[in-house]
Amino acid sequence: MSIHNTSISVFAPASIGNLSVGFDVLGLAVKPIDGTLLGDVVTVSATTAANSLTVKGEFAAKLPSKKEDNIVWSCLLIFNEQLLKAEQSPVFVALTLDKKMPVGSGLGSSACSVVAALVALNTFYAKYQGFSFAKNVLLKMTGQMEAKISGSIHYDNVAPCYLGGLQLMVPDENVISRLLPSFDDCFYVMAYPGISVSTKAARDVLPTEYSRSDLISFGQNLATFVDACHRQDKSQAFAVLTDVVAEPYRTDLLPRYQASRDYLTAQGALAVGISGSGPTLFCVCDSEQQAQKFALWLQDNYLQTALGFVHVCKVDNVGATEL
Numbered sequence: 001m002s003i004h005n006t007s008i009s010v011f012a013p014a015s016i017g018n019l020s021v022g023f024d025v026l027g028l029a030v031k032p033i034d035g036t037l038l039g040d041v042v043t044v045s046a047t048t049a050a051n052s053l054t055v056k057g058e059f060a061a062k063l064p065s066k067k068e069d070n071i072v073w074s075c076l077l078i079f080n081e082q083l084l085k086a087e088q089s090p091v092f093v094a095l096t097l098d099k100k101m102p103v104g105s106g107l108g109s110s111a112c113s114v115v116a117a118l119v120a121l122n123t124f125y126a127k128y129q130g131f132s133f134a135k136n137v138l139l140k141m142t143g144q145m146e147a148k149i150s151g152s153i154h155y156d157n158v159a160p161c162y163l164g165g166l167q168l169m170v171p172d173e174n175v176i177s178r179l180l181p182s183f184d185d186c187f188y189v190m191a192y193p194g195i196s197v198s199t200k201a202a203r204d205v206l207p208t209e210y211s212r213s214d215l216i217s218f219g220q221n222l223a224t225f226v227d228a229c230h231r232q233d234k235s236q237a238f239a240v241l242t243d244v245v246a247e248p249y250r251t252d253l254l255p256r257y258q259a260s261r262d263y264l265t266a267q268g269a270l271a272v273g274i275s276g277s278g279p280t281l282f283c284v285c286d287s288e289q290q291a292q293k294f295a296l297w298l299q300d301n302y303l304q305t306a307l308g309f310v311h312v313c314k315v316d317n318v319g320a321t322e323l
């Protein structure tokens with residue numbers, strides 16, 4: 001097939017950064033059970049004119065109007081730079097971003113755009129020029145792009161969004177992220193209240209130092225959770241899903257969060273937490289019936305604007321995928 005008459009579209013899913021116990025080091029990709037595409041789609045087509053970027057979709061208007069300020073454009077620039085370093089010739093492309101994800105939502109919105117763009121470009125070049133970057137090289141590029149947005153490298157959204165499942169960030173640049181066994185039978189209710197919280201602002205409220213007892217709790221909760229994942233011990237895993245690093249300092253940014261958390265916990269949720277830097281709340285449930293009940297409650301009690309939504313999700317084990 002000629003490079004000039006076809007296009008590649010890639011979907012990249014929402015994710016729960018931190019998963020309460022793993023600040024900046026754990027992330028879980030999720031997908032709504034009703035088949036809704038909760039994530040962004042980027043399409044790449046060859047063009048004979050100059051490079052271009054078109055933005056459409058429900059949340060397009062929330063993005064900067066100049067294409068140079070859209071992270072998808074930065075992805076194209078870094079990708080082309082890397083192509084040249086690999087002695088490959090970039091071609092002109094027309095990019096389209098279908099911005100389905102609310103910005104500043106805690107669902108990994110910028111990660112969805114970054115991953116969809118870089119995977120779409122990589123797939124495009126693989127199919128039509130027989131060249132592609134290895135997964136780890138592409139993952140590093142996604143980390144650089146995420147850092148450009150939030151001010152520090154953290155892979156807890158981009159890694160699960162790209163690779164799927166529950167990912168643990170490893171401080172080894174040859175590994176970066178490792179897949180952990182997750183609990184595929186659980187349901188994750190995701191409630192986005194319809195307001196925006198910037199990741200940078202939610203990082204700025206965190207202390208620069210922590211007490212020894214917080215340090216011990218953090219290490220113990222994360223280690224116990226990872227061990228429980230490997231043993232598939234669901235009750236142990238979710239019993240320690242407590243965040244001592246970020247949640248205590250971020251609840252003030254999240255109207256109705258504390259009351260919702262208390263209610264859902266009292267009603268038997270396996271765990272409740274802030275997705276990424278918020279404002280999305282996630283609630284882990286054992287059964288679909290319980291998840292649907294909590295979804296209705298969150299719809300009535302956690303949402304604040306008409307832009308808000310609630311989805312009952314499961315783990316997305318696939319990650320970024322060509323449509």
Ligand SMILES: Nc1ncnc2c1ncn2[C@@H]1O[C@H](COP(=O)(O)OP(=O)(O)OP(=O)(O)O)[C@@H](O)[C@H]1O
Pocket residue numbers: 062063064069070071072097102103104105106107108109110111113149150157197198199200276277278
């Ligand atoms: N394609 C894009 N998608 C999302 N944000 C973008 C994009 N391009 C540029 N931006 C800008 O990047 C910033 C993203 O902010 P932030 O990191 O708080 O949001 P986020 O990635 O949506 O957060 P979260 O991970 O909590 O969902 C905003 O200022 C937004 O205008």
Ligand SMILES: N[C@@H](CCO)C(=O)O
Pocket residue numbers: 017018023024025150154156157199202203246276277
């Ligand atoms: N780990 C990040 C996730 C948001 O992108 C944070 O909590 O600040």
